[in-house]
Amino acid sequence: MRPTRVRTAALAAATALLAGLAVTPAAHASTDQHRAGSTLAQLAERTGRYFGSAVDNPELSDTSYADLLGKEFDATTPGNGMKWYATEPQRGVFDFTAGDEIVDYAKSKGLKVRGHTLLWHQQLPSWLTSGTWTADELRSILKNHITQVVRHYKGKVFAWDVANEIMNEDGTYRENIFYKTIGPSYIADALRWAHAADPKVKLYLNDYNVEAIGPKSDAYYTLIKQLKADHVPINGFGMQAHLALQYGFPDRLRQNIRRFADLGVDVAITELDIRMVLPSDATKLAQQADWYGKVTDACLNVKRCVGITVWGYSDKHSWIPSVFPGEGAALPWDENLAHKPAYGAIHDALASAAKED
């Protein structure tokens, strides 16, 4: 496979946009028609990969949104439905309603499901965060949570984000409740408990700001290398890829993916979105398209990069505006579920790789 791929149509559109030339609706229409033959999922599958989108439970009642998701993608991740606050709202009382709703939807549309997430410092139930626990108590709470949730979804999810966002930017361990109470051994134990509950499911560590080579991704590299040396069941590294135009493209993304693959784990792009300072304009949308194409290419260039998931697929439903006021327009479809230039760039990158494979 060639290291870089020329995304002709996207580049031409981007150049025209950057030059201030009007790209007529007719030109968009014919390009879209040209791409209408295959979905992102179909193209990804031809390269042995999946192409997914996260979905949050309330979005399932937006039928045009849920239908399009079911047509264009072959994988989904629950945005919130499998998190601890949802699955174990009271100690020892499990509620799989939200997660099951996503699994049922996915089944009806033929999508596979990434499980997200068994432990995280956010969205924990208050009984857990407000309690005071000894190390042994918290270890048994964590073991029970992981065991029950993984067992319930055994055979229904193909991968789990076992531990989410456990590192700080400088590569030290995040001082979450588990680290503070148990110490760093909770990570290997969480992976072992998940493996015991479902020996076939792929187990991931997952984080943001790990797309570039730097202290944070270095810390994961060192940790995964050690886990492998200790024969701890670890199958993958998830790069969330919440990118922002104003912060620059992650340095050496492709090389970074490759170094993790060379450790003997899969890599997945798990929560891709590329936000911008609003309002969006043609220049920003062209740059965003270029970045979406580059992320897709970077994954396609490494055999063990097994798939890409966007964190929601349209600007209609996105976590960004509420968390980063004044930013948004981060996804490949707009608020009206129409393709943005980013869609074409992803499609072209996948089509070009699908042809070569």
Ligand code: G2I
């Ligand atoms: O924050 C973006 C993502 C970063 N990586 C881990 C992901 O799990 C995380 O997802 C987001 C969800 O997309 C949001 O939907 O996690 C947020 C929480 O940090 C989710 O937002 C929360 C809202 O803050 C709550 O107000 C709301 O009640 O979603 C809840 C359920 O709708």
